[in-house]
Amino acid sequence: MRKLMIIALLALVTIGCKPASEKYAVREVTLVPPPPMADAEANNLIGAAPGSKVGDQPGNITPDVATSKKIIKEGEIRLETNDLIKARKALTDSLKMIGGYVEEENQNNNAGSDIKEYTFKVRIPAQNFDRFLSAVSSSADRVESKSIRVKDVTTEFIDVTTRLANKKLLEERYKGLLDKASKMSDVLEVENKLNEIRTDIETTQGQLNYLNKQIAYSSLQVTFFTRSIDAKNDGNGFGYKLKMAVSNSWDLLQNIFFGIITAWPVILISVIVIFVLRKWLRRRKARQA
Template structure:
C-alpha cells in the first residue's frame, strides 16, 4: 500500500513539473512574438506610468525623462526708428548685439522712393535675459522712435505636450529593444525592427520640434527698421532738384516710347502714307479733267 501511494505521488510530481515547463514556454513565446494588439496595450501602459518613469529617470539618469515645470514663453517684437547716420547706427547696434550674446539672422537695405528715404532692416536674435537691455539700447540710439511692438507668447502647454510624447516614445523604444534582444525567430526580429524604425522616426521628429522650440524660447527676436531723415535739398521727395530730375527722366521715357512705337507700327504708317499719296494723285487728275 505504501509503495502504491509513493508511486502515485511521484507521477503527480512529474506531471506538475511538465505543466510548469509548458506554461513557461508559452509565456516566452508571447514575449518573443507580440501580437498586433500588444503595441496599443504597451503604449497605454507607458502613458499611464509616464510621470512615475520620468521621476525615476531624473533620479537614475534615464535619458530624455524631463518633467517641465517652468513657464515657457517666446518673446518677439518690431521697432522702427529714425536716425541721422545710417551706417553709424547700424555699427552701434551690431556691436551692442554682439556684446550681449546675440546675432543678426537676416538683413536688407532698400530705398523708399515715395517717402524719399533709405531703410535698413535686420532681424536680431538676442538671449531672452538680455532682450530688454538691448531694446533700451536700440531706443536710446535713435533720434526718434516711430513705432514699437512687443509680443509674448506662452508655449508652456505645447512644450509639455512635445516633451511628454518624446519621453513616451523613448520608453516604448526601450521596450522594443528588450524584445529584440530576446527574439529568436527571424520573423520576430524583422517585425520588432520595423516597429523600432517607426518609433525612431517619431522620436527624431519630436526632438526636432523640441529643439526648435527651445531655440525660440532661449533667443528672442527683434526686427529693427531704421531710416534716414528727410531733408530739403538732399534729393528728398519734396525738393526742387528731385522733382526736376524726375521730370527729365519721365520726358526721356516718353520720347523712347514714341520712338519704339513708330518702329513697331512702321508698316501701317507706310501703308497709310501710300494710300494718301495715291488719293492725292487721283484728286489732281480729276481736277485737271474737270478744268478741261
C-alpha cells in the same frame, strides 16, 4: 541498509522514465504590444539623464518644465536716425555685448524715394531682450513705431516633452521584446516597429529643439531709416528757404540762357533793324542841319 539502497534505486528509475518533452520543454515567446504608459512613468522619464534606462529614475521626480513658464518674445521696431552708419554700429556693438547675433540684414536705397533704410532681423538671449530694446531705442533720434508680442508656450512645451518621453519609454519596451523574440518573423516585426518609433522620436525631438531655440533667443526686426533734407524740412527754416532761393535763382538763369538760345534769330534781326534805323536817323539829322 539494503532497504535504503532499494528505495534509492527505485527513485532513480522513476526519474529516468519521465517523458523527454518534460525534460526539454521550451517556452514560446508571445509578442504582446506594450500597454499605454502611465502619466507617472512619463513624468519620471522627463528630465532623465542622457543614456539612462527606464526604471533608473526615482518615482517622484517633478520636472522643471512642468512648473516654469515658457515664453517666446518677438516684435518689430522702426527708428529714425540722421546717421545710418552710426546707428548700425551701435546695434552690432549692443548685440556683441549681450550675446546676440544678426540673422538677416537688408539695405534699401530706392532712387525714387526720399527714405533710405537698414533692416535687421536679430536674435537676442531672452533674458537680455528688454535691455537690448532700450539700448537700440536710445541710439536713434525718434521711435516711429514699436510692436512687441509675448507668447506663452508652456502647454505646448510640456505636451511635446511628454510625447517625446512616452516614445522613448515605448522604444525601451520594444527593445526588451526584441531581446526575448525567438522567431525570425517576430524579430523583423519588432525591428520595423522600432524604426517607426525612432522616426517619431527624431521628429518630436526636432519640434522640441525648435521650441527651445525660440524660448532661449527672442527675435526682433529693427529698421533704421533717414529722410532727405527736403523731406525732413517743413519749409519754415532759414536753411530751407536759403536753399530754395538759390535753387530758384539757378533755375531762372538756366531758363534765361536756354530762352536766349531758342530765340536767337529774332534777337539778331531785332538788333540789325535797330542798328539800321539809328543810322538812318543820324543821316537825316545831318542833312537837315
